[in-house]
Amino acid sequence: MKATVIDARDNVAVVLGEVKKGDPITFTKGGKSFEVTAAGDIPPYHKIANEFIPKGQLVIKYGEHIGIAAEDIAEGAHVHVHNVLNSREDLHKEVNA
Numbered sequence: 001m002k003a004t005v006i007d008a009r010d011n012v013a014v015v016l017g018e019v020k021k022g023d024p025i026t027f028t029k030g031g032k033s034f035e036v037t038a039a040g041d042i043p044p045y046h047k048i049a050n051e052f053i054p055k056g057q058l059v060i061k062y063g064e065h066i067g068i069a070a071e072d073i074a075e076g077a078h079v080h081v082h083n084v085l086n087s088r089e090d091l092h093k094e095v096n097a
Contacts, residue, residue, distance in 0.1 A: 001038075003027040005050060007063030012047040012079050014061075019048075025076065036076040047079040059084050 001023050003013035008030035015025060019042040026035045027050060034050065042048055047061065053073040058065040067086030073079055 001025050003048060003050070005029045006061065009060050009063045011049060011051050011053050011057075011060045013050040014045060014047055015042050016044070018042070018044050039074050039077040042078045049073045049075050049077050049079050051075055053079075059086075 001015055001017055001019050003015045003025050005013045005027050010029070013025070013027045013029075019025060019038045021038055021040045023038045024035050025038055025048060026033065028034070029050060036048070036050060038048065052075050053059060053069045055069050055072050057069050059067045059069055059073075059079060067084040069083065070085050071083050073083050077083070
């Protein structure tokens with residue numbers, strides 16, 4: 001399965017189709033090709049972590065932060081509302097609570 005990374009600073013990629021746990025996901029970042037293994041099922045056009053994202057670190061897409069990791073997010077894991085604080089109210093909460 002292919003995924004797309006918009007900016008070399010991005011720590012997420014968008015999968016271009018349905019992904020099943022264990023599927024290889026390939027993408028290009030900063031001119032280099034990478035492959036990660038899907039940690040779980042991921043719906044089409046959803047985000048995956050293209051690298052390990054520690055709890056409290058900014059989640060970057062389009063070269064801009066879109067939220068804060070609410071927990072450690074493994075490479076190849078689905079990145080969505082269940083593990084990212086992304087509303088203005090959530091961004092003001094203590095991440096280490």
